[in-house]
Amino acid sequence: MTDVEHMKWWGWGVEGVGFHHEDKPGFAPFVLQAVGLDLATAQKAEQPSFEELDLADPVAPAELVAALAAIVGEDFVRTDAMERVVHTYGKSLRDLVRIRTGDIARAVDVVVYPADEDDVQRIVDAVVAADAVLIPFGGGSNIAGSLEPQAGEQRPVVSVDMGRMSAVIDIDADSGLARIQAGALGPHLEAQLAAQGWTIGHFPDSFTHSTIGGWAATRSSGMQSDKYGDIAQIVRGLRVVRPSHPDRDGVLVIPAIPSASTGPSVREMIVGSEGRLGVITEVTAQVHRVAEVREIQAYFFPNWAAGLKAMQAISVSDATPIITRVSDARETGFSLATSKERHGMDAILAEKVLPGIMRSKGWTLEDICLSFIGFEGSAEHVKRQKKLVGAIVKQHGGMGVGTGPGVLYDQKKFDTPYLRDFLLDRGAAGDVSETAAPWSKLAGVYDAVIAAAEGAYAEIGTKGWIMCHLSHSYHSGACLYFTFAFVFGDDPLGEYDVVKSAIQQAFVDNGATISHHHGVGVEHSPWIEQDISPEGVAVVRGLFGAVDPGDHFNPGKVVPSVSERV
């Protein structure tokens, strides 16, 4: 056994944990109203049967398997069906639908678990020598199709699971820099850092099941990136294993320099490379002392436009919050509907105070927007930050409602992905698409995406739902995070394509990017020319082609491979 734990082969998270709504009385009515799904009568699908999966035999030449076993030991080279299935897909909606329907066009052939960087170097060399394909695997949480082998790949496909390389190697306390092995999962690396009083401050939705190597490889962003930076800022140094070369070491080493003028940034080529430039084995990351005070305050705005304007005003103010988040009215309605039954002060706030305020202000449930803004630092700093932000909120017609909702948000922030499996169990899609754009374009992007989704739902003839929140603020713009859902008809993936494509196209048509923090993979690559321009894609293809002429490293991801071998 490898001791490396994986998520359910058919869904998100660990066995035995799932979304439930027994304690959320508003949930079922909301779902009925939003997508026409009656949870009281909906039939729950059986858990898919692993035995019924139709898996082709692995393309695993005995010499390659033996070579890998000679490197890591026989226990750490796996060709059994479960290992192959677990490493073939990430957890995108498309992945989950396919795995549930047994649609595994091209599974990985061999899974190998290196123990250290030397193992990785020898694995890389063995894979290249065998003219095989190598796909690095972290937590398996990717939702952009970055992990799956290319359909029709004729060469053996080796998944390199980094799960045994999960240590925080050391912490340079003077510099706030930690050397962390690429396979460290979020909770494991935070625990190692916390034991010495540090935090990395990177908390993506996938935190519990994603690794720092995966964060770097996909340009991840976390809930507190307003303060701690996106992963591109957090990652200062990198070690990346590439094929051995007669004239030089095969390990690409980017030293952890706070800022350097050393030509085109190789660090920024590795970040976002999704395995196409080699295997990330180690990240030197910025880490921070755990803050003295941490607070997430909730606010309400009369409407979405006011919420957006307030976030923008905060972004250019003297305030430096750790989180800036505002939900549109739809998501606010969803949040209120899916809250647990309330007790005590909470109930009084929700049922008495809030309605009273709304009446007095003339606000309506159709318009109000819930916002969370987080603060960290000394008690005095947090106090002053709240004052600065509070004044801006007030200027934009909003009001604070304290820390109660924020505590709930903080507790359940990593639970959202489980909802997708719950809906899939009942024949409905729930998925996300996120983007970023300059402040001046955000309202237009939002309107266009809502219209595009509604158009897509009309096209496929279903009642669909879409909602949004602004999740990260920058000086010049922000990230918009859309969540959408609809009940499947006869052709789940065909219908999903219609909706997902409409949303992505609306992004690029309105000056927004194809992804702020989920990566490109194959899910978003159809739009990358419309994002970074055809010439930009040509540059990336040139880079990949030059650096991996044999097309061994996760071919076909981000941009099409130059050598169209498949």
Added chain:
Amino acid sequence: MTDVEHMKWWGWGVEGVGFHHEDKPGFAPFVLQAVGLDLATAQKAEQPSFEELDLADPVAPAELVAALAAIVGEDFVRTDAMERVVHTYGKSLRDLVRIRTGDIARAVDVVVYPADEDDVQRIVDAVVAADAVLIPFGGGSNIAGSLEPQAGEQRPVVSVDMGRMSAVIDIDADSGLARIQAGALGPHLEAQLAAQGWTIGHFPDSFTHSTIGGWAATRSSGMQSDKYGDIAQIVRGLRVVRPSHPDRDGVLVIPAIPSASTGPSVREMIVGSEGRLGVITEVTAQVHRVAEVREIQAYFFPNWAAGLKAMQAISVSDATPIITRVSDARETGFSLATSKERHGMDAILAEKVLPGIMRSKGWTLEDICLSFIGFEGSAEHVKRQKKLVGAIVKQHGGMGVGTGPGVLYDQKKFDTPYLRDFLLDRGAAGDVSETAAPWSKLAGVYDAVIAAAEGAYAEIGTKGWIMCHLSHSYHSGACLYFTFAFVFGDDPLGEYDVVKSAIQQAFVDNGATISHHHGVGVEHSPWIEQDISPEGVAVVRGLFGAVDPGDHFNPGKVVPSVSERV
């Protein structure tokens, strides 16, 4: 005439302006003590004679010149000696020594001034069609050898001067984003922004004679980058002209997105590319509203170690200053010696108060370190920032001395480069080397660099000088900026090589980078493998080779070209 102004062909800045020390009574004694140069008796060299320059005839095929003239008009294609000389070098010490001694191994052949991006596209295509070489030219302030043609280049070399493309095209006030043509010089672009109440906040030492295109191409950093970010953060969008292609537009367009997960960052490949990936024609830059209050406070620390520790403490505190700077004792001594004669309160402070304080604290002139810390924002914000910083300064044994010195610093901050010509006129070298490293390594880097310079001076048998300041702080480290000087012997460039090489080698040997913000060019490229690793260099060479297979774009800069054509 082109209307594009250039610096002196033989030195820094505009004709008629230079460094003088008549009003700085401490300067001459300081120079005598530091490098043994007696300014009272030193013979001032004559201004070099342009007529005596030995310039080879241009390699400028009539067809190429005619093709360029057909694009921009005959007035804007120049092959005369002055234009060729002005565009051949930047302003590094090596450049200045060479130009003064008439050492122009390989001048550019043709200078062309495009009026717009369409001109640039046609120029690029004409250059590639003629199998010529293209070197983009901004303000000509580069000190890393990024502008000169490769020695022995057989092909025609075309310098593309961007000076006519200097407009702020528009400002997206809602997003704080300005579209700025690449050839805009610092003062010109700031004036255009200031007319509408904005600033870019980017103030390198070269500000008066450098362009935004040059800043982007060399990964520049400015004096207020602690707040506004290095140029890589400021540059959000880019337009880069590359050769026309049958299947796509030749203009690479990176949209101004605040943060994107679109694979390896093409934006971060263009930034720092020093012309090797094409011609930057336009930058979309973050701009900021001019702050309500701006203050630069001066502080003294008892010694260098205390100053470094204080900057580090500030970098992880709740304070967010715009400038953090501390000079070592040597540079502090230099600053005090080179100040103008004092009058009134200033004189009392310098001659009465400061000595008194030093006596009472037991500080010595051999140890004390002068620090500047800048603040911007609302009056209340600045007040609180000063309080936070003041407490940290006090914890580290330092004390504030008000805004007086900071006002002087602010006024003369762009004058330093003139000092180099003053010294060269008198047979002495004055130059700079800068680096960055994690906080934990800074003290070691500093000691090693001082020792390396002293060793180099001993080797060449001269009395040399070196001093340093910390110029930018980051969460995980800082930039150290060294200034060094010595009197030339018989072999100026040979002696310079000994000193410069010793310093650069000390950087990489002690965990620091070869440059924090001056670029690589050919001056620093001998050390780039020791910085970003041989495999990192291989990736960059692969990129350049794939994207410019004909090696037309500023060949040989940053890393050696793959096709060693020369």
